[in-house]
Amino acid sequence: MKNAFVIFFLTTFLVPSFIWAQTELSLEEAIRTAKEKSVAAKLAENIRENKLFIYHTFLADLKPQLFLNASLPAYSRDYLDVRQPDGSIRFISRTQNTSQVGLSLFQSIPLTGGQLSVYSDLTRFDDFEQNFSAYNGSPLSIRYNQPLFAFNPFKWNRSIEKLKFEESRKDYKFQMEELALQVVAFYFNVIDAQEETKIAQTNLNNNQLIKNIEEKRVNLGTTSQEKLLQIEIQVLRAQQALKAASAMLKTALLNLNIILGIQDQQALRLIAPSQPIFSTKINEEAAYRQALDNRPEFIAYQRQKLETDRDIEEARKSRNQASVQAVLGFNGAGEKLGDVITPIKDQQRLSVGINVPIIDWGRSKNRVGIAEANQKVVAYTIAQEENNLRREILNLCSNLQLLEENILLAQKTDDISIRRYNLALEQYQIGKLSITDLNLALTEKDQAKRTYLNALRQFWEAYFQLRKLTLFDFQNSSKL
Numbered sequence: 001m002k003n004a005f006v007i008f009f010l011t012t013f014l015v016p017s018f019i020w021a022q023t024e025l026s027l028e029e030a031i032r033t034a035k036e037k038s039v040a041a042k043l044a045e046n047i048r049e050n051k052l053f054i055y056h057t058f059l060a061d062l063k064p065q066l067f068l069n070a071s072l073p074a075y076s077r078d079y080l081d082v083r084q085p086d087g088s089i090r091f092i093s094r095t096q097n098t099s100q101v102g103l104s105l106f107q108s109i110p111l112t113g114g115q116l117s118v119y120s121d122l123t124r125f126d127d128f129e130q131n132f133s134a135y136n137g138s139p140l141s142i143r144y145n146q147p148l149f150a151f152n153p154f155k156w157n158r159s160i161e162k163l164k165f166e167e168s169r170k171d172y173k174f175q176m177e178e179l180a181l182q183v184v185a186f187y188f189n190v191i192d193a194q195e196e197t198k199i200a201q202t203n204l205n206n207n208q209l210i211k212n213i214e215e216k217r218v219n220l221g222t223t224s225q226e227k228l229l230q231i232e233i234q235v236l237r238a239q240q241a242l243k244a245a246s247a248m249l250k251t252a253l254l255n256l257n258i259i260l261g262i263q264d265q266q267a268l269r270l271i272a273p274s275q276p277i278f279s280t281k282i283n284e285e286a287a288y289r290q291a292l293d294n295r296p297e298f299i300a301y302q303r304q305k306l307e308t309d310r311d312i313e314e315a316r317k318s319r320n321q322a323s324v325q326a327v328l329g330f331n332g333a334g335e336k337l338g339d340v341i342t343p344i345k346d347q348q349r350l351s352v353g354i355n356v357p358i359i360d361w362g363r364s365k366n367r368v369g370i371a372e373a374n375q376k377v378v379a380y381t382i383a384q385e386e387n388n389l390r391r392e393i394l395n396l397c398s399n400l401q402l403l404e405e406n407i408l409l410a411q412k413t414d415d416i417s418i419r420r421y422n423l424a425l426e427q428y429q430i431g432k433l434s435i436t437d438l439n440l441a442l443t444e445k446d447q448a449k450r451t452y453l454n455a456l457r458q459f460w461e462a463y464f465q466l467r468k469l470t471l472f473d474f475q476n477s478s479k480l
Contacts, residue, residue, distance in 0.1 A: 023269065024268075024269050024270070025268045025270055026271060027184065027270075027460070028273075030187050030256070030260060030270075031179075031180045031183050033260045033261070033262070034179055034180070034182075034261065035179065035180070037260060037261030038179065038260060038261035040175070040179050040182075041176065041179060041261070042261075044172055044179075045172070047168070047171075047172070048169070051164070052168070054164075054165075055161060055162075055165040058157070058161045061108070062108060062110060062154075063107075064105055064106065064107045065105070065106045066105050067103070067104045067106070068101075068103055069100075069101070069102050069104065070099075070101040070102070071098070072101065073099045074097065074099065074100070075097045076094075076096050077093075077094070077095045078093075078094060080092050080094050093129060094127070094129050095127070095128040095129050096125070096128065096129075097125075097126040097128070098123065098124070098125050099123070099124045099126075100122070100123045101121065101122055102119060102121030102122070103120050103121075104117060104118075104119040105118040105119065109154075110152075110154035110155060110158060111154075112146060112152070113146075113151075113152030113153070114144060114146035116142070116143070116144050117142070117143045117144075117145075118140070118142050118143075119138070120137075120138060120141070121138055122135065122136075122137035122340065123135070123136045133335060134333065134334070134335050135334055135335070135337050135339060136332075136340070137331065137332065137333075137340040138329055138331040138332075139329075139330050139331075139340065139341060140329055141327060141328070141329025141331070142327070142329055143326070143327045144326050145323060145325045146323060146325075147322070147323045148323060148324060149317065150321060150322070150323070151313060151314040153310075153314075156306065156309075156313075159306055160303055160306050160310070163299055163300075163302055163303040164303060166299050167296045167300050167303060168296075170294060170296035170471065173294070173296075173471050173480050177468035177471065177480065178468055179259075180464050180468075181461065181464045181468055182259060183260070184457075184461055184464050186252070186255050186259050187270060188453070188456070189256070190249070190270050191270050191453060191457075192252075192453055192457075193249035194249060194269070194270065196241075196248060196249070197246055197248075199245070199446050199449065200241040200245040200246075201242055203238045203241065203446070204239060207231065207238045210234075210428070210438075211228070211231045211235055213429065214227060214231050215228060222431070227435060253268060256268070273460060275404060275407050275459065282400060284394045284397040287393050287470050287472070287474075288390055288393050288394070288470075290470040290472040291393055291469055291470045291471070291472075294472060294479060295469070295470070295471060297385065297389070301382045301385075304382065305378065305382070308371070308375035308378050308379075309375070311371040311374065311375075312368065312371040312375060314371075315364070315367040315368040315370070315371040318364070319364040392469060393469050393470065396462055396465060396466045397466065399462055400462055400466065403462055404459065406455045406458070406459075407455045407459055410451050410452040410455040411452055413448045413451065413452070414449055414451070414452040417441075417444050417445040417448035417449075418445055418448075420441055420445070421441045421445040424437065424438050424441035424442075425438065
């Protein structure tokens, strides 16, 4: 029992300081840190902001646009060649200036696809050689341009752009859960490396203690030199295992610090998370319904269907093009500014344009066929992706229950293996157990610990995979 106490003391207090003397970090804290500081989180946030600006730009394009245009001044001084009655050319000096200012208001009409514009402009011309000035302007003009029986992009883009914006919002949450899943993997890499280091240190301490026992037995003549050499080999192997485990731990910590966005490379000690307790069993159909409501892909599916419908309509209506343009306003001209306004003169203009192909060798028909074929491809692809996602969610839900049971079994096996090894060590110390049987108990103890940690890893990776697929927090029963 005295030797067993020595082993406990060495295992507990002489484990390398980089395991025990570090800052503790839970899995939840690690995920929160990554979402706040990591490069991946900042990139996802930047992409979300970019999508927001794009959507706001689209909304702004639907509102009236007011522009000021001016040319103040447009001065020129040159010589103009003028042909004379006798056929000769005379170069006449001229010094002129033209100034122009105007206001234009544009408004797209999403319902019809037309564009309404209201503008007002004033132009002044000065000829300094002739000491002459003149004004020309339009106090008010209204122009309306309306395509006839044409494709109207405004009708489609309003719905499509809104879906794109909603898709970007949900995609940001998806990226955050993708990051959380990566953190889980790196977190358990450190957990495994910490445990391997702890196991290696414990095994080294125990082998050194066993070596001391065997040396005493050799002196007493109760054991052979060959058995002592076998123990010495085990000590050397334990030293090699400790060095390898320490290097693996250092690498795992470095990788975790990088994904968490920690710049100063903090030394961390992680604690294996316990098995979560859900308020209710995860229902497979309920989980799939959450995916339907929360996943960005299902918004993307709606958008893709709309886009294919839009493409078909565009292909059908692009064959014949016709438009009507009407202008109504007032204008005036004269040597004085007031002449532009009084007497006021009406300005009217109406034009109708058409562009109808006579022979296009079936190009328009083929364009419609391509658009319809693309629509079918998109529909089949969406159906296949929905089925794949549904199958993955259902499998994860059913596997989670099995993984929960595996954790309990692995934990029991781990506890029993530790008790068995302690008993085997006591029996070895009093000479009732061979070194071979002791090593077998040691191997089973170490493997049981690894199996338990692997069961925890598999469960948490599956759980966060399910969170990513549904964007739903099953522990707190809330949307992410």
